[in-house]
Amino acid sequence: MAFWILTGLLALVVSGLLALSLARSRAQAADDRSPAAYDVDVYRDQLREVERDLERGVVSRADADRARTEVSRRLLAADAEVRAAPETEADGSRTTAVLAGLLVAGMVAGSFALYLRLGAPGYGDLALAQRIEMAETLRRERPGQSEAEASLPDAQVPGDASPDYIALVEQLRATVAARPDDLQGHLLLAQSEANLGNYAAAARAQQAVLRIKGAQASVDEMIDYADMLIIAAGGYVSPEAEAVLRAALARDGTNGTARYYMGLMLAQTGRPDTAFRLWDQLLREGPEDAPWIAPILNQIEEMALRAGVRYQLPEIGVAAGRGPDAADIEAAQDMTPAQRMEMIEGMVGRLSERLATQGGPAEDWAQLIGALGVLGETGRARAVYDNAVEVFAGDETALDLMRRAGQRARVVE
Known part of the structure; x- marks a missing residue:
């Protein structure tokens, strides 16, 4: 019940803010003077100007009367148009109220309808450990x-x-x-x-x-x-x-x-998370004509979505982030110890970032744990180990690999 109350209040607040913005824009538009109001001011100034010209003798009385009559006629027409404006503003206010009401009702009803279609009413939040336990029971x-x-x-x-x-x-x-x-x-x-x-x-x-x-x-x-x-x-x-x-x-x-x-x-x-990592690694290993590549390509993007991973298909057959290649090793031979350490730290950083954003197979996690242990970053190695144990819960082969990597890094017994 608390969930429905909270979501209802949020929908009302958002809808209210949108309605308020609409009302303010309407009010601002109403406050702007109409062209007829400016015409009234102009015609009044013209009448005063005619009187001044008559006093100075610039125009004759007959010309002044004709000009005064014509300007007065225009002034009355513009004033009548201005006087009709309040009725239009009232109509605009009613229209604004109707639009605001429709907006609030549409936002609230649409939000609940969308949740009923895509959400799971009455389904409580589940921690990762609970979801893993439920998956294991299902298996x-x-x-x-x-x-x-x-x-x-x-x-x-x-x-x-x-x-x-x-x-x-x-x-x-x-x-x-x-x-x-x-x-x-x-x-x-x-x-x-x-x-x-x-x-x-x-x-x-x-x-x-x-x-x-x-x-x-x-x-x-x-x-x-x-x-x-x-x-x-x-x-x-x-x-x-x-x-x-x-x-x-x-x-x-x-x-x-x-x-x-x-x-x-x-x-x-x-366990779409573990399935995604397995299939992603198979794509990276290839080859392109392997019989499992096509069915994986047909399903892995949906699996990544279910696993909560923002995923981009890798180049098939190229296992990225697995460590230095031949060119890296050759380049490292001409480096100073400090430069080699900097290169290793860069590789470790890239591997860590990839695992954090895209995930990866158990072998990559074990490699990262071992590399952090070699660099003496036991705190980070332990954190990565704990995360990997949580990620691969239920996969005994992967957990055994993590334990051996953790032992080499001296973060587990």
Whole structure:
């Protein structure tokens, strides 16, 4: 209730100020003398001038009478126009009052209507820690794979699929069912089911491939399984798909597809900030023809908006702010120790400014913490570490990287 009272008062105050400004402009305009009023003064001066000319004998009485008659006629006409002005001013005052009332009503009603459309009435303010906790709860309690698949309509066979191909796939299903440990059969079935758009069945076949291969299964085969699960769930990253992605990243932390899907999972569970950083880093790393670049470009600006970041798309494939390049290192060889320190401090300052305004991946935060530790700025290093822990809350991989950077900078145990 306090929120509505406060916003209502603010809307009334702003509207009142605008109405007051309108009324003052109208009053100022009313105070300005009309042309007819100036004409009255001129004609009165002309009458006095005629009398003076008559007294001095400059004009005859007959000429003076004619001039006096003509000026008097004009004076009466101008005076009548002036006398009619109060009625016009009253009309203007009424018009000003109506406009002011409409302005106040429009401002107040429009503000509340806009808030009802874009805002969240009755929704209390949430601190960052509460939002992170809510996102973590959402991630833990989100629906599983089977529930997500059950909520979607059954997969339809593509219209261009030939009857012969469909018959072959049906025959392959029967063969694989009779031979559950046939690796090549499951590989072929997974691909065939995916070709028919039956990704749930494709995922089951690919799961069998991973089971048969065991530790010999490649990261790409794990990613294929996660990809099939996600497509089968309509683009939703289920807990089962997340587990596969994390297992793949444990073996190859640079895998772009897995990192893209992890960002998608974070976006779906209330962490657009972390999703934005993951996707931004993938854009900076490239390459331009990577399969995850196009879907990221389609979503990252909205993700930046949700994360509260003023964002400009980076040049794809150029990881900015990662430290000195070859030219910097070569130039530093000819510098004095003081000049080298100044160059390092400049690089650290630019990296710090970029992370503060645009955000960045966990690696950049860790680099900044370590660099500040080397420069002896432990206070700043600790502040950056605390901020990074808050930013990457819930991301155990990033938090582990922060802890190791903090230990090197000697700001944490």
